Amino acid sequence: MPKFYITTPVYYVNDVPHIGHTYTTVAADVLARWRRLMKDEVFFLTGTDEHGAKIENKAAEMKLAPQQYSDEIAAKFQKAWQELNVSNDNFLRTTNPAHIRAVGKALQQMHDRGDIYLGKYQGLYCxxxxxxKSERxxxxxxxxxxxxxxxxxxxxxxxxxxSKYQERLLALIKKDQIKILPVERKNEIVSFYEKEGLEDVSFSRKNIKWGVPIPWDKSHTTYVWADAFLNYLTGLGWDGKAKKSKIENLKSKMFMWPPTVQLMSKDILRVHTTIWPAMLLALGLPLPKTIFVHGYFKINGQKMSKSLGNVIAPGDLVKKYGTDASRFLVMSAAVFGHDGDISWEKFDDKYNADLANGLGNLVARVSNLIEKNNLELKIKLEVNGHLPLHKKYAALMAEFKFDEALKLLWQRLRQADETLSEKKPWAIKDAKAVEKILQPIAQDILNVAGLLKPFMPAIAEKIIAQFSAGQIKKGENLFPRI
Ligand SMILES: [Zn+2]
Structure with missing residues (x-):
C-alpha cells in the first residue's frame, strides 16, 4: 500500500485560529481524504507550537501560567478542526512530555556529532x-x-x-529531492542559497525559561524552531534516537517517515527548506519529499489584522455556512499556491451561486422529478477511476489544483442543469421518456458526489445515500440560501 504522510505546521499559540490556519489545515484534510479514497496508507498530522518568549509574555499578560495559556489556545485549535470535520490522525502539542524528551535526545545527538557548538547570538534586543526581536x-x-x-x-x-549543509541541500533542492512547489518558490529558495547562503543559526536562548532545556547545559532552552520542527517526527511517535534502519523495526507510526507532503504558507518556507532539512541530515533521517507553499488571503484587498478588525475565524465560517460549505468556500477561494482575496460578500455570492442555486438546487430538482414520476433508476456510484471525469480530477489533485478540481465538477453540474432546461422533463407525460433524460443526469450527480467526498464529506455522503437508493426521494434542502 503506498504511504502518504501529510503535515501542516504546528501553529503558534500566540494567536487563535484564523482563516490562514484554516486554509492550510482544510487543504491537508482534502488531500488526506483523497489519498484514503485512493487506498493509500495515510497519516495526517497537525498540532500546536507552544514554547518561547512570546508565549511566556502572552501568558503573563493574561495572568496565566504558560502551560495553562497553551492549553486554552490548543483547545481552540482542536475545536476549530473538529467543527470543520478535519480528519487528522494526531494532534501534536510541543509541550507533550514525549515530544520534549525526544527533542532533548535529538539535540544531544547533534551536539555529540559536533553539529552544535557554543557560540554567540547577536540580535536586536528590546x-x-x-x-x-526579529526584523519581522x-x-x-x-x-x-x-x-x-x-x-x-x-x-x-x-x-x-x-552552513555545513549548504552544498548538500542546494544540490538536493535543485534535483527536486526535496521538491518545492510551486516552482517559483523553488526558484526563490535556490536563489537564496546561491546569493546569500546558509549561516550557522542559534539553537538556544539563555533567558527564556518556557522551552525545552538543552540537555547538557540547563541554563539554556531550545530555540523554538528547533523544537517545533521535530514535531513532524514526534507526531509519529519518534523517540529522538532512531535512524532510518531502526525506524522500520519500531512499532510506532514511524514507518510512515518521511513526509510525502508538507503544507505551509510562504512566511515559513525558508526555515523549512534550510534549518529543517539540515537537522534531518544531521540526524541521518530521510528528507520530506514535497513542500507545498500556499498563498495568503487578503480580506477585501487588505491584509488581515486584528487592528483592522477583519480577521475571519473558522468558527464564524462554520456558524454562517455550515461545515462542508465552509470547506468548499475556503478551498475554492484562490488558486492553491497563489494569493487570494476574500470577503464575506464573496463567500455569500459563491455560496448562493454554487451551492444553494447550483448543487443544492440541482439535487432537489432531479430527485423531485424522479420521485414524482416514480422512477426506479439503475445507477450506482462509479469509483473505478477509469472514467474521464475521474482521471481529470485525479490529475488536478495530484498537482494540488483544488480550485480547478472543483471547477471541473461544477462544469459537469452545469451541463446537467442545461440538459434539464433544454429537455424540460417536467413537461413530459411519458415516464419512459422522462427516465431517459434523468438517468444520465442522476448518474452524473452521483459521480460528482463521489469526487466531492474529500471537500464536502458529509454532504457528499448524503447525496450518495439519496441517489444510491432504489427509490430516490426528494431530500432536505442541502444549502439554505443566505
Ligand atoms: Zn519592546
Missing amino acids: RGCEQY DLVDGLCPDHKVAPEKMSEECYNFKL
Whole structure:
C-alpha cells in the first residue's frame, strides 16, 4: 500500500485560529481524504507550537501560567478542526512530555556529532520586552509595544552548524529531492542559497525559561524552531534516537517517515527548506519529499489584522455556512499556491451561486422529478477511476489544483442543469421518456458526489445515500440560501 504522510505546521499559540490556519489545515484534510479514497496508507498530522518568549509574555499578560495559556489556545485549535470535520490522525502539542524528551535526545545527538557548538547570538534586543526581536517583529524599525529601536546585543548560545549543509541541500533542492512547489518558490529558495547562503543559526536562548532545556547545559532552552520542527517526527511517535534502519523495526507510526507532503504558507518556507532539512541530515533521517507553499488571503484587498478588525475565524465560517460549505468556500477561494482575496460578500455570492442555486438546487430538482414520476433508476456510484471525469480530477489533485478540481465538477453540474432546461422533463407525460433524460443526469450527480467526498464529506455522503437508493426521494434542502 503506498504511504502518504501529510503535515501542516504546528501553529503558534500566540494567536487563535484564523482563516490562514484554516486554509492550510482544510487543504491537508482534502488531500488526506483523497489519498484514503485512493487506498493509500495515510497519516495526517497537525498540532500546536507552544514554547518561547512570546508565549511566556502572552501568558503573563493574561495572568496565566504558560502551560495553562497553551492549553486554552490548543483547545481552540482542536475545536476549530473538529467543527470543520478535519480528519487528522494526531494532534501534536510541543509541550507533550514525549515530544520534549525526544527533542532533548535529538539535540544531544547533534551536539555529540559536533553539529552544535557554543557560540554567540547577536540580535536586536528590546529592554522593555526583555527579549530579542526579529526584523519581522518590528514596525518601522521599532518595537511595536515600546516604540523604541531595539539595541544590538549579543549573548552566549549554542549554534547549529547550518552552513555545513549548504552544498548538500542546494544540490538536493535543485534535483527536486526535496521538491518545492510551486516552482517559483523553488526558484526563490535556490536563489537564496546561491546569493546569500546558509549561516550557522542559534539553537538556544539563555533567558527564556518556557522551552525545552538543552540537555547538557540547563541554563539554556531550545530555540523554538528547533523544537517545533521535530514535531513532524514526534507526531509519529519518534523517540529522538532512531535512524532510518531502526525506524522500520519500531512499532510506532514511524514507518510512515518521511513526509510525502508538507503544507505551509510562504512566511515559513525558508526555515523549512534550510534549518529543517539540515537537522534531518544531521540526524541521518530521510528528507520530506514535497513542500507545498500556499498563498495568503487578503480580506477585501487588505491584509488581515486584528487592528483592522477583519480577521475571519473558522468558527464564524462554520456558524454562517455550515461545515462542508465552509470547506468548499475556503478551498475554492484562490488558486492553491497563489494569493487570494476574500470577503464575506464573496463567500455569500459563491455560496448562493454554487451551492444553494447550483448543487443544492440541482439535487432537489432531479430527485423531485424522479420521485414524482416514480422512477426506479439503475445507477450506482462509479469509483473505478477509469472514467474521464475521474482521471481529470485525479490529475488536478495530484498537482494540488483544488480550485480547478472543483471547477471541473461544477462544469459537469452545469451541463446537467442545461440538459434539464433544454429537455424540460417536467413537461413530459411519458415516464419512459422522462427516465431517459434523468438517468444520465442522476448518474452524473452521483459521480460528482463521489469526487466531492474529500471537500464536502458529509454532504457528499448524503447525496450518495439519496441517489444510491432504489427509490430516490426528494431530500432536505442541502444549502439554505443566505
Ligand atoms: Zn519592546
